[in-house]
Amino acid sequence: MRIEELTWPEFEGIKERVDTVMIPVGSVEAHGRHLPLGTDVFAPVEIAKRVEERLHRLGVEVLIAPPIWYGHTFVLDVYPGTINVAAEALKAYVREIMKEFAAEGFRRIVLLNGHGGNYSPLVLAAEEVAGEFPETEVWLINWWLDFREDILSICSSQGHAGQDETSVMLAIRPELVKMENAQGEKRSSKVRVIKKDIGRELFPDGVNDDPSLATAEKGEAILSVVSEKIARLIAGDT
Numbered sequence: 430m431r432i433e434e435l436t437w438p439e440f441e442g443i444k445e446r447v448d449t450v451m452i453p454v455g456s457v458e459a460h461g462r463h464l465p466l467g468t469d470v471f472a473p474v475e476i477a478k479r480v481e482e483r484l485h486r487l488g489v490e491v492l493i494a495p496p497i498w499y500g501h502t503f504v505l506d507v508y509p510g511t512i513n514v515a516a517e518a519l520k521a522y523v524r525e526i527m528k529e530f531a532a533e534g535f536r537r538i539v540l541l542n543g544h545g546g547n548y549s550p551l552v553l554a555a556e557e558v559a560g561e562f563p564e565t566e567v568w569l570i571n572w573w574l575d576f577r578e579d580i581l582s583i584c585s586s587q588g589h590a591g592q593d594e595t596s597v598m599l600a601i602r603p604e605l606v607k608m609e610n611a612q613g614e615k616r617s618s619k620v621r622v623i624k625k626d627i628g629r630e631l632f633p634d635g636v637n638d639d640p641s642l643a644t645a646e647k648g649e650a651i652l653s654v655v656s657e658k659i660a661r662l663i664a665g666d667t
Contacts, residue, residue, distance in 0.1 A: 430481070433495050449491045449537040449663060450530050451477045454523065454551065456500030456544035459508035459635030461590035462610040464598055466510045469543035470496050472594070475601045476572055477541050479656035480663070489664045491539075494530070497523060500547045507628040508635050516550045524554035531562035539568045539663065545589075572655050579654045583647050588615060591638025593651060600648030611640040 430443065432450075455470030465471070477493045484491055499514045506513040514522075527538050538558070540551055548571065555567035573580065573593060580593050587593035590613065598606050613636030631637060 430490070431493050431495075443490075443492065444534055447490045447492055448535060449539060450494055450535045451480065451491055451539040451541055452494040452523075452526065452530075453477050453496040453541045454500065454543065454547055455496060455498060456502045456512075456546065457498055458500075458502045458505045458511040458513075458544070459590075459632075460594065461613060461634055461636040461640065463607040463612075463640065464590050464595060465602070465605040467498070468590070468594060468598055469500065470498050471543075471602055472597050473541040473543040473572060475597075475652060476656050476659065479652060480541075480660045483657060483660035484664060487660065487664045489660075491663065492535075494526075497526070500544045501550055502544065502546045504546065504628040505632060505635060507626055519547065520550040520554045523551060524557050527554065527558045527567060528561065531558060531565040536564060537566055537568065537663075539570060539659075541659075542569060542571045543573075545571070545574075570659060572659075576655045576658060579658070580651055583650045583654075585642060586615065586638050588613075588636075588638025589632060590636040591640050592643045592647070593638075595640040595643035596645065596648035597651055598648065599643055599645040600652060603645060608641075608643075611643065613637065613639055615639070 453473035455473055457466050460468045474496050481491055481493055499512055501516045501519045502511055502513045505511045530538055551569050555569060559567055580587055584592045616631045616637050
């Protein structure tokens with residue numbers, strides 16, 4: 430059930446029997462020359478949808494909140510189309526959203542994160558909410574990271590705008606993917622270097638991986654295993 434499609438009386442009734450709300454969180458940022466700027470939102474929104482469908486089959490109900498589109502993306506702010514939100518602002522915004530859900534009585538808030546730069550602000554926001562609402566727990570799920578082993582059993586590599594993300598986008602929004610422009614390479618640094626133009630070094634053209642081997646079939650397999658595992662975690666069936 431998508432919250433934005435409910436009336437307030439419907440919401441009031443549903444929250445009496447549903448204790449979990451999922452919030453997709455992403456970013457609007459460069460993803461190479463082949464993927465759309467909204468990739469980091471499209472993926473967790475699709476995962477949330479599939480998780481809900483699987484939970485329904487298990488007899489468990491959840492609510493899906495509207496996604497948080499903008500994220501903290503300092504590194505990729507060197508590329509046009511990247512909309513960077515300061516970490517403090519993102520933390521405060523997400524914290525206030527979660528506080529409202531906690532005050533409504535939800536006992537579990539699942540942040541389905543699609544963007545690495547959001548990690549620290551989301552952890553800090555979650556800690557503040559958990560401290561204020563002891564009966565509410567926050568789950569932070571980073572789909573590409575928490576299920577990395579599963580993904581690498583499907584793809585030979587993964588990375589920003591890489592084989593895994595590109596495969597997922599080919600599965601859910603193929604009309605937005607420009608595979609003729611899908612190219613890149615893996616870059617790394619021995620230490621974490623923070624400077625204004627580091628994105629051009631670590632993410633040439635906004636990519637850090639080789640996306641050329643991506644396929645819709647791989648994307649479908651990733652979405653299937655990730656959504657199934659998240660659903661079973663929420664249902665308590667591990």
